[in-house]
Amino acid sequence: MAKKDQKMSETETEEEETEAESMSESESGSEEQKQESKGGGIDYIMSLPDVPRNLPPHVELQRTRVFANIDAPTHTDSIQYSGAFASVGLDNSFRLDQFRNNFRVEVIRFSDDGMDMEFDMIGIDPAIANAFRRILIAEVPTMAIEKVFIANNTSLIQDEVLAHRLGLIPISVDPRLFEYAENNAPNERNTIVFKLHVQCAKDLEEEKGQSKKKKEEKKVPPRITVKAKDLKWLPKGSEFYLESEDSNSNSSSKSKTYTSFTCSQDSLPKFSNNKIGFKEPLDDINIARLGPGQEIELEAQAVKGVGKTHAKWSPVATAWYRMLPEVVLLEEIEDEDAETLKEKCPVGVFDIEDIANGRKRLTVARPRACTLCRECIRGGEEWEKRVSLRRVKDHFIFTIESTGALPPEVLFTEAVKILESKCERVISELS
Amino acid sequence: MSDIYLTNRLTYSLSLPPRTLSSTISQWCCRELLTKMEHGSYADNSNATFSLTDEDHTLANAVRFSLNQDPRVSFSGYSIPHPSDNRVNIRVQTTGAPAREVLKDACQDLMMMCQHVRSTLDVAVADFKLRNPPKKDEDTDMK
Numbered sequence A: 001m002a003k004k005d006q007k008m009s010e011t012e013t014e015e016e017e018t019e020a021e022s023m024s025e026s027e028s029g030s031e032e033q034k035q036e037s038k039g040g041g042i043d044y045i046m047s048l049p050d051v052p053r054n055l056p057p058h059v060e061l062q063r064t065r066v067f068a069n070i071d072a073p074t075h076t077d078s079i080q081y082s083g084a085f086a087s088v089g090l091d092n093s094f095r096l097d098q099f100r101n102n103f104r105v106e107v108i109r110f111s112d113d114g115m116d117m118e119f120d121m122i123g124i125d126p127a128i129a130n131a132f133r134r135i136l137i138a139e140v141p142t143m144a145i146e147k148v149f150i151a152n153n154t155s156l157i158q159d160e161v162l163a164h165r166l167g168l169i170p171i172s173v174d175p176r177l178f179e180y181a182e183n184n185a186p187n188e189r190n191t192i193v194f195k196l197h198v199q200c201a202k203d204l205e206e207e208k209g210q211s212k213k214k215k216e217e218k219k220v221p222p223r224i225t226v227k228a229k230d231l232k233w234l235p236k237g238s239e240f241y242l243e244s245e246d247s248n249s250n251s252s253s254k255s256k257t258y259t260s261f262t263c264s265q266d267s268l269p270k271f272s273n274n275k276i277g278f279k280e281p282l283d284d285i286n287i288a289r290l291g292p293g294q295e296i297e298l299e300a301q302a303v304k305g306v307g308k309t310h311a312k313w314s315p316v317a318t319a320w321y322r323m324l325p326e327v328v329l330l331e332e333i334e335d336e337d338a339e340t341l342k343e344k345c346p347v348g349v350f351d352i353e354d355i356a357n358g359r360k361r362l363t364v365a366r367p368r369a370c371t372l373c374r375e376c377i378r379g380g381e382e383w384e385k386r387v388s389l390r391r392v393k394d395h396f397i398f399t400i401e402s403t404g405a406l407p408p409e410v411l412f413t414e415a416v417k418i419l420e421s422k423c424e425r426v427i428s429e430l431s
Numbered sequence B: 001m002s003d004i005y006l007t008n009r010l011t012y013s014l015s016l017p018p019r020t021l022s023s024t025i026s027q028w029c030c031r032e033l034l035t036k037m038e039h040g041s042y043a044d045n046s047n048a049t050f051s052l053t054d055e056d057h058t059l060a061n062a063v064r065f066s067l068n069q070d071p072r073v074s075f076s077g078y079s080i081p082h083p084s085d086n087r088v089n090i091r092v093q094t095t096g097a098p099a100r101e102v103l104k105d106a107c108q109d110l111m112m113m114c115q116h117v118r119s120t121l122d123v124a125v126a127d128f129k130l131r132n133p134p135k136k137d138e139d140t141d142m143k
Ligand code: SF4
Pocket: A327, A344, A345, A346, A347, A348, A349, A369, A370, A371, A372, A373, A374, A375, A376, A377, A389
């Protein structure tokens, strides 16, 4: 066995040399295969630790890049099948150690408020990157207003429209501190209650603190804009009493309300120094405009939910990814052509550098900015031969815009955890 | 509060009817155990279709990826029989190993990948924050 092993490794080194020599030749793959089949079964070869892990360069390029040609993109598929390269003696099956070695995350930027994040995820299949994206949008839970109890609404905006608008306001509270309400009665562990009571002054006389002179100047009747910050958190739960209670026993000391809180939420340690409400820029969201004498009085109950039930529970404004663009100059582009090409690109991917004798040469300065609009390869075949536009199939530029409930990196971690729990569920149900 | 208000009081449920809502929620709690998930022959357990409720492309496509990467799998694919059914069928055909075990391993692989993604991201974010300390401490408070 050891002898055979040695022999094999000799063939291996030879092979590597031949491969290195004929890197540009397309037949290198089939040569490799012939040599390997001489040395024994393909399984045996694949079990060796030093089997060359390279495909012929042109196949490798097609495996890892999407080509954005002028007519259509080509090689868009990701090759998943474990035996896809069996004919050249390569194993395409999943190896965790290999994944661990190749996988990288690079954080590119955070916005100033820490709610937008861009990062590069390198070395992962689109199937999984897409699963993360889908979970971020549809399955990471948040709290959102689900029930609205309207006591009075004399504003122009209809009850149902008002209720819908309220539902869409993002609430800055960690949903992990709450349970799903399911069919349970609203209590302090699954519901947040907000109260909104706003009233616009009847006419100018009623407006307080206005001098007579000012009143005359200002002939416009009063108006109020109701903002998200006007929603006040009721840590003790609903203040509206149930109707039945009213009719029977007004005398009873404790009438029932629409929620059954056993204690005040602000007495719980998790909320005592962490008030529930609407964070800085988000508290400025318009809910309604009130004219003279108009009034809105309501209570809103927020519960935990997920984005696939209703988009108001989606924790992200958007979560998306794009593959890393790659712009390759297939030949040196100089002088006039360089100027033309630089002008063609609307996002400034190219730059010009001066080389000796006052000549200019085109360089690819900012490939990441490329939108693959293909303007640079338009205008005749000669341009297509000069520039190659590609995308790296396993490099994802991921952007997450959180709506404020949780910072984006936490959202992503939660999304990954959810995919894990999905797998766990399948495993446990099959066992 | 006066009684007039009470008669005006309206309740709006903003999302899908409660029945649909509760079915989504039960998935989260993993309470809804399925009586029959695997469909295949008793004699030959190397081919089977697994019918998962409350799942969609998210899991099925990811699992199909890791199934396809398993050398024991000769064919795998998934379909969603009807868009308004919360169900996805995953077909697994193997070269001999029990399909059920192969699917379990595929899920296991996926979980390991997820764990690695999670830890890598945590390190990358911590690194980034160390290099660019935030102006306000707000987002660290949120954690
Ligand atoms: S495809 Fe468009 S954005 Fe990209 S390099 Fe060409 S011209 Fe610029």
